[in-house]
Amino acid sequence: GEDVEQSLFLSVREGDSSVINCTYTDSSSTYLYWYKQEPGAGLQLLTYIFSNMDMKQDQRLTVLLNKKDKHLSLRIADTQTGDSAIYFCAETSGGSYIPTFGRGTSLIVHP
Amino acid sequence: DVKVTQSSRYLVKRTGEKVFLECVQDMDHENMFWYRQDPGLGLRLIYFSYDVKMKEKGDIPEGYSVSREKKERFSLILESASTNQTSMYLCASSEDREPNYGYTFGSGTRLTVV
Numbered sequence: 001g002e003d004v005e006q007s008l009f010l011s012v013r014e015g016d017s018s019v020i021n022c023t024y025t026d027s028s029s030t031y032l033y034w035y036k037q038e039p040g041a042g043l044q045l046l047t048y049i050f051s052n053m054d055m056k057q058d059q060r061l062t063v064l065l066n067k068k069d070k071h072l073s074l075r076i077a078d079t080q081t082g083d084s085a086i087y088f089c090a091e092t093s094g095g096s097y098i099p100t101f102g103r104g105t106s107l108i109v110h111p
Numbered sequence: 112d113v114k115v116t117q118s119s120r121y122l123v124k125r126t127g128e129k130v131f132l133e134c135v136q137d138m139d140h141e142n143m144f145w146y147r148q149d150p151g152l153g154l155r156l157i158y159f160s161y162d163v164k165m166k167e168k169g170d171i172p173e174g175y176s177v178s179r180e181k182k183e184r185f186s187l188i189l190e191s192a193s194t195n196q197t198s199m200y201l202c203a204s205s206e207d208r209e210p211n212y213g214y215t216f217g218s219g220t221r222l223t224v225v
Contacts, residue, residue: 031211031213033213035213035214035216040219040221041218042115042117042201042203042216042217042218042219043201043203043214043216044216045212045215048212048213088153088154090213092211097142097205097211098144098156098159099213099214101153102153103151103152104153
């Protein structure tokens with residue numbers, strides 16, 4: 001089946017930028033999402049991008065989509081300790097509303 | 112501003128018990144979903160529903176059933192709980208429309224079966 005891959009961990013210093021990467025295999029992906037999960041909580045939709053877009057910016061968050069390479073990234077500017085969480089990449093395709101999720105990247109922010 | 116509510120945050124049940132996990136959404140969403148989340152395995156879809164009284168199996172339906180008698184409520188049932196069903200259970204809902212703005216998740220229920 002289709003697959004979404006993410007690295008498991010990322011460690012950054014407070015104030016630096018974080019870049020979380022995701023690759024997917026489905027060339028017919030229509031929507032791509034980033035979700036954030038804080039400890040002991042459910043997932044929260046952070047942002048999304050349509051497949052006809054290359055970039056989306058929302059305050060400290062920048063999403064870049066490279067359709068040719070099937071690569072999605074989430075950049076968090078001025079990373080804070082409150083950004084420590086697990087970040088999930090997800091995609092939907094083919095008219096399905098059921099996303100394929102990556103396994104999540106644990107972002108650790110240290111002073 | 113609560114949108115998807117799961118009735119329990121933590122639950123401890125005995126092996127063989129029948130367990131009900133309840134989920135209610137107040138956004139009038141058509142679609143509702145149950146996932147379980149385990150370390151190293153990510154999110155796995157158990158069951159979903161596109162409409163009242165309608166249900167579809169996800170990737171791991173064995174040992175589970177669901178009920179959707181009203182649009183806002185989607186229940187997950189463990190007919191006879193087993194220790195390998197110890198997990199974090201997440202309910203989600205979404206609109207049935209284009210463009211699709213993704214899921215709204217509940218806070219999760221951490222179930223321990225002893």
